[in-house]
Amino acid sequence: MKKTLDYIPKECFTIADAKRGDIGNTSSLYAKAFFNNMDFDAITVAPYMGEDSVTPFLEFRDKWVILLIHTSNKGAEDFQLLESRDGRFLYEEVIHTSQHWATPDQMMYVVGATKADKVRNIRSLAPDHFLLVPGVGAQGGDLDAVSRAGLNAQCGLIVNASRSIIYASSKEDFAMAAKKEALAVQQSMETLLNEMVK
Amino acid sequence: MKKTLDYIPKECFTIADAKRGDIGNTSSLYAKAFFNNMDFDAITVAPYMGEDSVTPFLEFRDKWVILLIHTSNKGAEDFQLLESRDGRFLYEEVIHTSQHWATPDQMMYVVGATKADKVRNIRSLAPDHFLLVPGVGAQGGDLDAVSRAGLNAQCGLIVNASRSIIYASSKEDFAMAAKKEALAVQQSMETLLNEMVK
Numbered sequence: 120m121k122k123t124l125d126y127i128p129k130e131c132f133t134i135a136d137a138k139r140g141d142i143g144n145t146s147s148l149y150a151k152a153f154f155n156n157m158d159f160d161a162i163t164v165a166p167y168m169g170e171d172s173v174t175p176f177l178e179f180r181d182k183w184v185i186l187l188i189h190t191s192n193k194g195a196e197d198f199q200l201l202e203s204r205d206g207r208f209l210y211e212e213v214i215h216t217s218q219h220w221a222t223p224d225q226m227m228y229v230v231g232a233t234k235a236d237k238v239r240n241i242r243s244l245a246p247d248h249f250l251l252v253p254g255v256g257a258q259g260g261d262l263d264a265v266s267r268a269g270l271n272a273q274c275g276l277i278v279n280a281s282r283s284i285i286y287a288s289s290k291e292d293f294a295m296a297a298k299k300e301a302l303a304v305q306q307s308m309e310t311l312l313n314e315m316v317k
Numbered sequence: 318m319k320k321t322l323d324y325i326p327k328e329c330f331t332i333a334d335a336k337r338g339d340i341g342n343t344s345s346l347y348a349k350a351f352f353n354n355m356d357f358d359a360i361t362v363a364p365y366m367g368e369d370s371v372t373p374f375l376e377f378r379d380k381w382v383i384l385l386i387h388t389s390n391k392g393a394e395d396f397q398l399l400e401s402r403d404g405r406f407l408y409e410e411v412i413h414t415s416q417h418w419a420t421p422d423q424m425m426y427v428v429g430a431t432k433a434d435k436v437r438n439i440r441s442l443a444p445d446h447f448l449l450v451p452g453v454g455a456q457g458g459d460l461d462a463v464s465r466a467g468l469n470a471q472c473g474l475i476v477n478a479s480r481s482i483i484y485a486s487s488k489e490d491f492a493m494a495a496k497k498e499a500l501a502v503q504q505s506m507e508t509l510l511n512e513m514v515k
Contacts (some may be wrong), residue, residue, distance in 0.1 A: 138339050140363060142390045144480070165338060167365045167385060171394020187365060192340045194367025197414055202402045209399065209407065216395055280343070
């Protein structure tokens with residue numbers, strides 16, 4: 120992991136998509152490992168264990184917690200769409216409650232690109248938070264639909280494609296094939312941004 | 318991690334309290350790492366991402382998934398006690414739904430020892446599952462109350478004390494101090510078992 124990080128230029132924002140979340144004592148040690156030892160800028164955290172499993176990650180200056188809200192996989196429906204007595208989905212409750220833990224300067228939310236219909240709703244509940252949107256690429260998320268639903272005045276979206284890029288080729292042309300995939304996503308985003316921000 | 322495991326006799330049941338849970342592709346790789354490479358017998362898994370984040374861990378013979386249900390920390394109240402429209406807590410929904418994923422021969426449930434009042438309820442919803450009960454020791458859980466609420470005909474409880482044992486002493490008497498702490502928990506359990514099973 121450390122070795123991989125050493126290849127990444129310092130000015131790149133690095134996210135450990137580690138989906139941690141544990142009792143406070145253990146979350147503190149995970150936070151030290153990812154933020155101090157490995158010097159990641161951000162880490163994804165699962166909310167099931169609640170506030171004291173997340174707050175230890177918030178005690179680091181200029182570091183980000185990216186909380187799982189509504190994920191890109193099929194199983195996201197099992198519990199994240201559970202409706203509470205107040206008529207809110209679990210993922211809405213997580214947005215509601217977690218806004219008491221940190222400001223949008225320290226916390227982002229994970230919303231799968233495969234849930235474009237939910238992105239609009241999440242954007243209305245969290246107008247100022249950055250949304251990390253995985254699921255474009257191998258998982259088949261719709262970049263266009265997600266951008267239209269999720270962009271805000273500060274952009275507010277980090278769109279992530281992983282497997283479509285890192286597995287772009289298993290041959291010697293890997294560097295070129297991966298570059299091509301990455302540029303394709305970047306250019307789609309740029310076109311959309313120019314179109315929507317004007 | 319591998320080095321620590323090498324010190325543990327083969328006949329001991331080993332649990333990676335890693336609280337993983339990710340999209341299927343990633344969960345599969347975690348499962349291989351913990352079950353094949355490191356040869357753990359079991360791993361704890363967080364349920365927030367639903368079925369396809371958990372099932373990859375179930376594809377290994379003679380290995381166990383231990384699913385987080387109601388954890389020992391204060392933040393457990395934030396979402397695990399959210400009441401659904403059907404009048405069930407989220408942790409009850411997780412028990413209900415996850416019983417479709419695996420039998421009690423492959424899956425156990427994590428219930429914090431600090432939630433003795435909930436253990437009785439969980440035992441009634443999952444009469445045959447083993448319950449992994451952390452929180453005795455440093456976290457102050459009540460071994461007696463938990464045992465009375467959670468024992469079944471096969472015992473059905475794995476009680477775990479971590480910090481009270483591994484931090485028993487920071488001096489040269491560590492081995493003896495840790496042994497004393499471990500034996501104290503073991504003897505309390507044995508007394509309770511003899512009392513309750515007769």
